[in-house]
Amino acid sequence: MLNEMQYIYTIYKERSFSKAAKKLYISQPALSAMVKKVEQKIGYLLFDRETIPLTVTKEGKYYIKCVENILEIENNMQKYFEDLGKLDSGNIVIGASSFFCAFILPKLIGKFKEKYPKVNIEVIEGNIKELKEGLENNSIDLILETAISENDEKLKTYFYKNEHILLAVPSKWEINDKLKEFQLTYDDIKERKHLNSDIKEVSLNEFKNFPFITMKKGNDQYVRGLALCKKAGFTPKSIYKIDQIMTGYHIALFTESAVIFIRDLLIINEQKNESLVYYKLDSELSTRAIYFATKKNKYLSNACKEFLKFSLEK
Template identity: 35%
Template sequence: MDFREMLYITTVADCRSITAAARKLYISQPSLSHIVSKVEQDVGVKLFDRGTSPLTITYAGEKYVETARKILLMSDNLRKELIDAGLGEKGRIVFGMPTERAGYMLPAVIPEFKNQYPGIELQVMEAKSDELLKALLRDDISFYVIPRGQGDLPVGLKAEAIYRERLLLVAEKNMIREDMFLETEKDIHPADHSGIKGCLNLNAMKDLPFIMLKKGHAIRKKTDLVLRQYGIDPKIMIELSSCISAVQLAAAGLGVAIVPQRAVDALGGMARFCCYDFSVTPEFWSVNAVYKEDMYLGRAERYLIDLMKQKFIREASSAAPVPWQ
């Protein structure tokens, strides 16, 4: 067995198809099929049942893949340590972010990162949070940035806080009745609340249509949790893949949406929209870098995560809200 063979076998296991794995590995299907057969002959046992579609992995195959992933991770950790020993002048960082978050966070950190590490190539996998978790477990990425806490992660993963991000409810002003406020607009001090129009009582909003993100997105999981806490079975007007689109539809009066503040900021900020708190203490979630506990983060990877902390902790602190009285 060699590293190349282990990579090929684990890719076939992930894809459950030799054809799909061959495309991902940029080799021909016959070549990959020959390699799989060779490995099976070398170890003396079948790793896959090719009589099913998609193909299934045997018990022996599961054991092979489990061990191969550990060996490949150890090899990658060694490569990073050797790069660090050479002052980190060359290399590649492969990490993940949801698409909109990448557009929001990366422009703030990449220029300074490239100035410090011009020889390091950055590759970003953009996907939903659930897909990024699967990619991390397969070792396709070193870490990913997501608002998902330690308690929501499988054993063996670590969540390192980058910054706290505020959550808002966005709605067209005519959708919000006076009886929905915990605090009426006459009691609001705009300078203290950065453009927040008031604090709403979700219990009074259970009959309104909700604009939701599709399942698999972190904000959908958070919204479902919040609504369950209020005993609300929401009337879902539409499900989307974009928080920015959710803000725009909510502003057009098609429903209400719970979104992270960064989605509002991307469209010009809270001055352009009717944004509300939905609890007496403003809601936040922690945006974290998630990686395997046994993953060695190279010097450049560590620098990239620390840059995100410096930039966004400072930005969040400057916009810190005053709790409702």
């Protein structure tokens, strides 16, 4: 890519002439002069120099988009030529939320590395906004998430598996005596008995007066939990609002002070405990798909394609 494009793109990323100049190892006056030369050439300003931090103009946004297209073409070309050999090397960058980074990816990567030990895999933890930005700017090759739509025009999705949201309730609570026919234990979840059609779904209305641990607004599990409660005719009384499901799980487990909507994959991957019992919920709202996703039209390396194939077969 031409130096002037690289320099302007660095200014855009750093949102500062001085920071960009430092990163590019050139003087700020020289960098400013180069940008002015480009602006004079195209006849429009690329940056609004009155804003802090620096922002791009309408014309600047178009210029940056063109630069990103060029970067993607260069990246795809490089990946293509790197892939002409056998799959005995390669690099994959995978992004996921903390849950998948902790419970799903380590096992998949471990098994994959047994087969392809020379392939280097980097994992980046982030929220869905950060992960999508990583795909967009090509710093991430592949993401694993639930909050992905098959209809997203910018993504190519690959169905991994479904997960199921259960209600976890402290086992010492008296309400459990009334609901014995609906109860599931840790061992039941581990054996996937909750997926059997003969296991009854509990009515959430039974828990309308109990305290809840909920995810914070904006999280897909918060949305689903709220929808489940509203369908049962109430709004949950939240006494803990959390960012991470593992935090909520441990609060429920050790304080035994509230109920919580919990992922079955978490229970399956956790150590056995008898402090909580579990209830199957309305299947339509409690079932959600997990997807791998890549940026549309992005060239996927042989290593990345093989990891996808390997993971989807598990």
